[in-house]
Amino acid sequence: MADTAAPAAVKPKVAFYWCASCGGCEEAVVDLAEAILDVVGAVDIAFWPVALDFKRHDVEAMDDGALLASFVNGAIRTTEQAEMALLLRQKSQLLIAFGACAHLGGIPGLANLWDRESIFRQVYAESPSTVNPEGTLPQTRSEEDGRRLTLPGFYDTVRSLDQVVPVDYYLPGCPPTPKIIVQAVQTLLSGALPPQGMVLAPDRALCDECPRKDTRPEKLTTSEFKRPHQVLIDETTCLLAQGLLCMGPATRAGCEALCVRGNMPCSGCFGPTSRVRDHGGKALSAIASIVASNDTGEIERILAQVPDPIGTLYRYSLPSSLLRRRRREAA
Amino acid sequence: MSRTRTIKVDYLARVEGEGAMYVRVRGGRVTDVQLRIFEPPRFFEGFLRGRRFSEAPDITARICGICPVAYQMSAVQAMEDVCAVPVDPQVRALRRLLYCGEWIESHALHIYLLHAPDFLGYESAVHLAKDHPAIVERGLRLKKAGNDLMTLLGGRAVHPINVRVGGFYRVPTRRELVPVTEQLKWARDAALETARWTGTLEFPHYEQDYEFVALSHPDEYAITEGRLVSNQGLDIAVREYEEHFVEEHIPYSNALHSSLKDRGAYLVGPLARYNLNFDRLSPLAREAARAAGLGPTCRNPFQSIVVRSVEILYACDEALRLIAQYVPPERPSVEVVPRAGTGYGCTEAPRGILYHRYTVDDAGFITDAKIVPPTAQNQKAIEADLRAFVDPRIDLPEETLTWQCEQAIRNYDPCISCATHFLALRVDRE
Ligand code: SF4
Ligand code: SF4
Numbered sequence: 057m058a059d060t061a062a063p064a065a066v067k068p069k070v071a072f073y074w075c076a077s078c079g080g081c082e083e084a085v086v087d088l089a090e091a092i093l094d095v096v097g098a099v100d101i102a103f104w105p106v107a108l109d110f111k112r113h114d115v116e117a118m119d120d121g122a123l124l125a126s127f128v129n130g131a132i133r134t135t136e137q138a139e140m141a142l143l144l145r146q147k148s149q150l151l152i153a154f155g156a157c158a159h160l161g162g163i164p165g166l167a168n169l170w171d172r173e174s175i176f177r178q179v180y181a182e183s184p185s186t187v188n189p190e191g192t193l194p195q196t197r198s199e200e201d202g203r204r205l206t207l208p209g210f211y212d213t214v215r216s217l218d219q220v221v222p223v224d225y226y227l228p229g230c231p232p233t234p235k236i237i238v239q240a241v242q243t244l245l246s247g248a249l250p251p252q253g254m255v256l257a258p259d260r261a262l263c264d265e266c267p268r269k270d271t272r273p274e275k276l277t278t279s280e281f282k283r284p285h286q287v288l289i290d291e292t293t294c295l296l297a298q299g300l301l302c303m304g305p306a307t308r309a310g311c312e313a314l315c316v317r318g319n320m321p322c323s324g325c326f327g328p329t330s331r332v333r334d335h336g337g338k339a340l341s342a343i344a345s346i347v348a349s350n351d352t353g354e355i356e357r358i359l360a361q362v363p364d365p366i367g368t369l370y371r372y373s374l375p376s377s378l379l380r381r382r383r384r385e386a387a
Numbered sequence: 388m389s390r391t392r393t394i395k396v397d398y399l400a401r402v403e404g405e406g407a408m409y410v411r412v413r414g415g416r417v418t419d420v421q422l423r424i425f426e427p428p429r430f431f432e433g434f435l436r437g438r439r440f441s442e443a444p445d446i447t448a449r450i451c452g453i454c455p456v457a458y459q460m461s462a463v464q465a466m467e468d469v470c471a472v473p474v475d476p477q478v479r480a481l482r483r484l485l486y487c488g489e490w491i492e493s494h495a496l497h498i499y500l501l502h503a504p505d506f507l508g509y510e511s512a513v514h515l516a517k518d519h520p521a522i523v524e525r526g527l528r529l530k531k532a533g534n535d536l537m538t539l540l541g542g543r544a545v546h547p548i549n550v551r552v553g554g555f556y557r558v559p560t561r562r563e564l565v566p567v568t569e570q571l572k573w574a575r576d577a578a579l580e581t582a583r584w585t586g587t588l589e590f591p592h593y594e595q596d597y598e599f600v601a602l603s604h605p606d607e608y609a610i611t612e613g614r615l616v617s618n619q620g621l622d623i624a625v626r627e628y629e630e631h632f633v634e635e636h637i638p639y640s641n642a643l644h645s646s647l648k649d650r651g652a653y654l655v656g657p658l659a660r661y662n663l664n665f666d667r668l669s670p671l672a673r674e675a676a677r678a679a680g681l682g683p684t685c686r687n688p689f690q691s692i693v694v695r696s697v698e699i700l701y702a703c704d705e706a707l708r709l710i711a712q713y714v715p716p717e718r719p720s721v722e723v724v725p726r727a728g729t730g731y732g733c734t735e736a737p738r739g740i741l742y743h744r745y746t747v748d749d750a751g752f753i754t755d756a757k758i759v760p761p762t763a764q765n766q767k768a769i770e771a772d773l774r775a776f777v778d779p780r781i782d783l784p785e786e787t788l789t790w791q792c793e794q795a796i797r798n799y800d801p802c803i804s805c806a807t808h809f810l811a812l813r814v815d816r817e
Contacts, residue, residue, distance in 0.1 A: 080452020080545040086496065087534055087544060101513065163449040166434040231452065231545045283441065288718060291557060318542040318549045319557035319719075323445065364752070367438045367446075 068124035071103035073144060075137035076164050077130025081155040084231035115143060123148040125244055131157040131164050132215045145221040156230035158217040160327050161375025165214040168374050216376045226255040230325035230372060233311050257310030259330050262322055266304055266313040268294045275346055281361045295321045306339035325372050334378040336369030412781050420773045435756040440466050440725050440747045441552050448546050456489040457736030459550040460611055461743040465732030466552040469747050470723050477716040478554045480709050485540045486610050487706040492533030493737035494695040497800045499526025502692050505794040506588040525577055532574035539567050554720025564710045571703050578700035579675055585693045586679025594686040595772060599659035602735050608667045608701060610735045616663055625733040628742050645764040652767035655739025657694040672701040688798040725751030736761050738800050765799050
């Protein structure tokens with residue numbers, strides 16, 4: 057193996073850790089296959105519980121900042137995970153939120169809906185009239201709902217990594233694609249670090265890199281949203297043009313439109329671009345803006361057909377959304 | 388040495404999830420064995436309520452990134468059961484093909500990266516790779532063959548896209564399947580070699596009298612459907628599952644423990660499938676099993692590494708057969724009209740049967756969900772095994788014993804991340 061180039065002592069140390077995660081992000085790292093053997097040669101993996109027999113006390117014994125980088129996947133929902141996040145933060149020069157769960161809360165973050173279902177229903181499905189271009193509907197509504205959105209217990213809530221410790225970089229995706237993982241690792245090892253806080257994927261909308269973008273209409277002519285199970289989906293036309301709810305306009309590029317290439321609407325796993333604070337709100341307003349009507353009543357009628365708006369628009373981002381933040385402030 | 392010992396392992400390395408093991412020895416005997424799973428409930432069953440029926444496959448896939456296809460398959464099956472959707476035979480074949488990809492990659496991961504280091508005396512695959520790069524490279528390449536098959540059908544290997552209630556979003560042409568054929572032929576040879584090689588490993592003499600539970604199908608080695616059978620007389624339809632199996636909450640673990648009513652622990656997974664369905668393996672796979680020293684029954688959990696190799700071989704063989712016979716279905720999917728009802732799904736995840744049950748209202752919203760993953764079902768058997776395993780070994784030095792126990796647990800390829808189960812009672816535990 058290629059570990060003759062540099063003495064082991066100068067190899068940068070890295071750690072991988074998983075919190076409330078499905079293991080897919082770890083798997084995505086293993087799946088770099090040949091590439092991973094090179095990475096293993098270039099760095100010293102100091103901690104990786106899924107693959108190596110290192111224990112927590114090995115990390116505790118390290119000097120602060122001894123790790124060049126820690127890649128943490130999964131959301132935070134236990135004291136144990138929060139402690140590990142803090143520990144790795146302390147021991148690492150760079151902390152990277154790896155994957156949608158660490159980045160935004162991810163699908164496990166939908167647990168934050170638990171027993172507040174009816175309120176969200178009311179907020180979303182029954183009051184589409186508060187939709188506005190900034191997508192601040194959830195914020196407004198949750199302010200109004202104030203106390204009722206208060207959480208019963210701190211650890212009953214799923215949090216993204218940066219809601220627990222400061223994060224230097226984010227790798228988006230559920231899971232991140234091989235291409236963006238490799239690029240990120242190269243960037244970090246090169247020493248030419250991008251501005252702190254950056255999401256390490258192109259800062260533009262997915263539609264930009266979508267093979268169907270030329271068929272995207274200026275105005276959505278359909279007067280209703282279809283559900284994928286109702287229609288036979290054409291394999292070349294923009295999905296929105298076919299009346300299917302695709303999160304492309306509100307989602308960050310970088311996956312090369314993986315789902316759309318498979319003829320499936322984007323569900324938004326890369327999260328929003330840097331200009332957007334609230335992914336679901338942005339998606340709603342993006343869609344509202346292309347609905348072929350200036351009539352608010354008509355827009356509402358169309359948007360009201362989005363079934364399960366939270367599960368659809370905030371599939372990966374509920375814990376880090378304005379909804380969630382508002383709730384914490386109210387708590 | 389003291390006759391009272393407590394062996395604690397706080398992190399179980401090389402299992403996919405977070406768990407701890409606790410063995411208490413008093414007066415020279417094992418008095419308690421606990422496998423603790425401290426990854427807490429992630430509420431999947433809770434938050435599936437209110438989601439659309441069509442979203443269950445993609446949402447539940449995120450319970451386990453190592454076996455997402457299993458979740459998608461059990462979920463679509465249950466939803467198609469609710470909506471009484473007929474599945475096109477070629478769609479069924481493609482799903483089986485996708486599932487073969489998952490078996491190949493998941494088993495290769497476990498054999499080469501997680502389990503083999505135990506037998507060869509290495510701390511990890513990274514250490515193993517230093518001395519035996521060819522072995523680890525073969526494992527990674529084998530895994531890649533599974534991944535590439537999944538990527539071809541599902542866009543990516545972790546959380547493939549494309550599976551939907553009623554069929555697929557898009558189906559491949561015959562031509563598109565060609566490149567993966569060559570790779571699968573290589574993989575079939577590599578799997579043969581894997582079976583041969585794992586057959587030469589040294590196994591502790593250790594056999595248990597398990598009740599094996601697996602799906603069984605008259606015409607094929609069951610993966611995507613079948614009846615639930617056991618070697619002790621169980622023979623039921625999937626929808627009868629809850630009449631025969633119960634789940635209990637154990638205070639020291641966050642995962643639920645399953646057991647067979649009136650009978651207790653049972654075992655699911657490769658060993659169970661092999662013992663119950665040996666005669667439906669392909670001739671090549673049966674032969675490889677015999678050559679590796681296995682008979683039609685195998686009760687030594689340490690030999691599960693050989694059984695997994697045989698199953699990889701079978702999956703390659705089966706994938707090649709499915710590809711050869713593939714004719715694209717007329718439409719990738721059929722229209723699905725949601726209706727109120729309850730549906731059941733059960734498929735063979737790499738680690739064993741994965742049961743889903745959903746109740747849906749007439750608008751297509753999920754009102755109730757139940758998911759029983761394989762590791763939850765094996766937990767009782769793992770504990771019983773540890774108890775039997777540790778007893779004759781309690782005088783071993785601490786470190787050796789601890790390590791052997793970890794190894795015994797890894798026999799089951801416990802995916803602790805998916806053993807985790809929503810339980811309302813646990814909500815304010817923290
Ligand atoms: S981001 Fe997706 S792949 Fe990664 S841990 Fe979360 S659910 Fe799994
Ligand atoms: S198309 Fe959307 S959901 Fe699919 S991988 Fe890309 S960002 Fe994620």
